[in-house]
Amino acid sequence: MKIGKQTIKLNSKPCIYSTSSIVGPKEMQGPLAQYFDMHIKDIFFEEKSFEKAESKMLESCINNLIVKSGISQKDIDVIFSGDLLNQCISSGFAIRDFDVPFLGLYGACSTFCEGLLLSSLLIEGNTANQVIASASSHFCSAERQFRLPLEHGNQKSPTAQATVTASGAALVTNRAVADNGIHITHVTPGKIIDLGVKDMSNMGAAMAPAAFSTISNHLTDTGRDIDYYDYIFTGDLGVHGSDMLRELFKNEGIDISSKHKDCGVIIYDENTQDVNCGGSGCGCIASVFSSYIFNELKAKNLNKILLVATGALMSPLSSSQGESIPGIAHAIAIENEV
Amino acid sequence: MNTNLNISNSEYDDLISKKAQKSPMLRNIFFAFVIGGLICMLGQFINDTLQNYGISKDDASIYTSISLIFIGAFLTSINLYSRLGKIAGAGSTIPITGFSNSIVAPAIEFKSEGYVLGIGANMFKVAGPVLVYGVTSTVILGFVYYLFNYIF
Amino acid sequence: MDTLLTYGSVFLTGGIICTIGQILIDKTKLSPARILTLFVTLGVVFTFLGIYQPIVEFGKCGATVPICGFGYSLFKGTVNAIAEKGFIGIFTGGVTATAGGIAAAIVFGFLASLFAKPTIK
Numbered sequence: 103m104k105i106g107k108q109t110i111k112l113n114s115k116p117c118i119y120s121t122s123s124i125v126g127p128k129e130m131q132g133p134l135a136q137y138f139d140m141h142i143k144d145i146f147f148e149e150k151s152f153e154k155a156e157s158k159m160l161e162s163c164i165n166n167l168i169v170k171s172g173i174s175q176k177d178i179d180v181i182f183s184g185d186l187l188n189q190c191i192s193s194g195f196a197i198r199d200f201d202v203p204f205l206g207l208y209g210a211c212s213t214f215c216e217g218l219l220l221s222s223l224l225i226e227g228n229t230a231n232q233v234i235a236s237a238s239s240h241f242c243s244a245e246r247q248f249r250l251p252l253e254h255g256n257q258k259s260p261t262a263q264a265t266v267t268a269s270g271a272a273l274v275t276n277r278a279v280a281d282n283g284i285h286i287t288h289v290t291p292g293k294i295i296d297l298g299v300k301d302m303s304n305m306g307a308a309m310a311p312a313a314f315s316t317i318s319n320h321l322t323d324t325g326r327d328i329d330y331y332d333y334i335f336t337g338d339l340g341v342h343g344s345d346m347l348r349e350l351f352k353n354e355g356i357d358i359s360s361k362h363k364d365c366g367v368i369i370y371d372e373n374t375q376d377v378n379c380g381g382s383g384c385g386c387i388a389s390v391f392s393s394y395i396f397n398e399l400k401a402k403n404l405n406k407i408l409l410v411a412t413g414a415l416m417s418p419l420s421s422s423q424g425e426s427i428p429g430i431a432h433a434i435a436i437e438n439e440v
Numbered sequence: 441m442n443t444n445l446n447i448s449n450s451e452y453d454d455l456i457s458k459k460a461q462k463s464p465m466l467r468n469i470f471f472a473f474v475i476g477g478l479i480c481m482l483g484q485f486i487n488d489t490l491q492n493y494g495i496s497k498d499d500a501s502i503y504t505s506i507s508l509i510f511i512g513a514f515l516t517s518i519n520l521y522s523r524l525g526k527i528a529g530a531g532s533t534i535p536i537t538g539f540s541n542s543i544v545a546p547a548i549e550f551k552s553e554g555y556v557l558g559i560g561a562n563m564f565k566v567a568g569p570v571l572v573y574g575v576t577s578t579v580i581l582g583f584v585y586y587l588f589n590y591i592f
Numbered sequence: 593m594d595t596l597l598t599y600g601s602v603f604l605t606g607g608i609i610c611t612i613g614q615i616l617i618d619k620t621k622l623s624p625a626r627i628l629t630l631f632v633t634l635g636v637v638f639t640f641l642g643i644y645q646p647i648v649e650f651g652k653c654g655a656t657v658p659i660c661g662f663g664y665s666l667f668k669g670t671v672n673a674i675a676e677k678g679f680i681g682i683f684t685g686g687v688t689a690t691a692g693g694i695a696a697a698i699v700f701g702f703l704a705s706l707f708a709k710p711t712i713k
Contacts, residue, residue: 479657480653501665517708534658548709
């Protein structure tokens with residue numbers, strides 16, 4: 103049911119039944135290492151190219167989710183998946199061997215929440231019972247597509263973020279089929295916001311206004327204030343982008359600093375790992391949600407969270423043509439049944 | 441709460457400039473100066489040594505370029521030039537070793553797309569413009585030079 | 593003593609050219625490809641204007657090893673070829689003078705790609 107300007111209240115409260123995550127070597131050196139299900143030791147994952155490695159990672163991640171959930175492929179109604187590569191090849195090739203309908207998504211780093219959002223809507227509409235939402239990114243395949251070759255010697259801008267090598271997947275179920283008490287209660291699809299930021303090395307600042315817009319519209323639509331949630335998790339604003347988000351809220355007289363965490367910031371140790379402003383990429387919020395956040399929800403250390411994945415909807419082509427970077431953010435309210 | 445953004449593009453831009461982490465300029469300049477200078481000294485050393493062995497001045501300078509290009513290519517292929525570039529910045533980009541790096545790096549990376557469309561087509565992805573503008577400006581200014589010195 | 597002075601001026605000249613590049617990178621966010629292109633073109637223009645020759649005489653490899661030295665070789669080669677062969681030198685001089693470097697870069701690039709594998713830092 104639509105409430106307010108752009109939020110949908112889910113009366114059936116679809117359940118996030120289980121999650122699965124896989125990360126690369128650098129993410130395993132980060133502070134969240136203990137939460138990830140699997141990791142790869144070699145960035146090629148025994149494949150011949152980074153793109154193949156990314157596909158294999160996503161495939162392993164979804165396979166693991168199916169095993170973990172104790173279901174079989176025929177129980178799954180549809181898989182939503184997306185990544186950063188042109189024509190979403192990581193997802194297409196990863197899901198090629200599954201006997202499950204596939205819907206590919208592109209929302210840049212917001213893809214995971216877009217997938218969760220659509221999954222929950224399918225279930226709310228009673229058109230599906232078990233749906234998988236997944237996303238992946240790989241540092242090397244993203245660098246190839248968006249930046250300079252890996253072996254090129256150059257310095258990254260201090261506001262740049264490093265693409266996370268990771269995949270995450272979540273199984274969203276109809277409560278009548280399977281329920282663990284973790285429910286999606288509201289979803290707020292985001293509007294595209296562009297404040298004219300052109301710097302490809304400063305995606306965080308380009309996406310922060312979109313996150314602000316979606317979060318504030320979500321709060322208005324639901325009549326909640328920021329204290330309703332234990333935490334608002336944004337997905338990949340990085341250190342600088344998070345700073346910008348806090349500033350935007352400060353302009354409205356709201357202090358979010360004690361209520362806000364960013365997946366791109368918490369996945370790495372900013373001081374010891376060479377990542378400038380933190381992580382980014384579809385796999386970032388996907389793997390952090392599927393590991394750390396979901397764990398905390400299950401343990402009831404967190405009970406009400408707003409998951410906000412942000413995406414920068416540009417390409418190297420649009421940037422070469424002088425276009426600015428349009429940002430988007432989708433919000434998902436996830437609550438423990440208490 | 442107002443759901444629209446109460447901030448204009450230029451105000452937001454100012455806010456970014458105020459809040460964005462700045463490049464460590466002094467540190468960067470120090471390493472660019474020292475490493476750039478050292479690479480040039482290495483070139484001088486190669487050049488002097490060759491001339492000591494009786495190689496002509498013109499040939500020695502070509503051999504020097506080739507040697508530095510080899511060093512750049514070698515360090516790139518053992519994954520060291522990218523590390524050097526992180527520290528030295530322009531100090532490793534601007535010397536001829538950096539030109540070499542900008543040709544070798546895409547060649548290595550695009551091998552996965554094959555020998556012709558991968559390595560062949562992408563080798564000059566970064567360094568191509570250097571040749572385009574170097575050669576074009578040379579021919580145009582060479583023509584101007586010719587006009588002034590041989591026609592008028 | 594002479595050697596020391598020579599190496600000092602090489603270091604100084606090379607260092608200063610790289611510093612100018614670094615300031616441009618940090619202040620203007622120009623990408624490395626743009627910096628290289630800018631410097632090679634400036635090398636050609638300054639040689640044409642007669643500004644670069646004195647820098648090369650002072651800084652030697654400090655002025656010829658940076659990419660603007662590539663521009664210097666291009667234009668100097670053109671001037672020499674025009675003197676020897678006339679009009680055709682406009683087209684043949686520059687690339688002839690730099691052919692060694694370009695061929696080396698292509699061949700080493702190709703050979704390196706056969707053996708090397710990209711990795712993360």
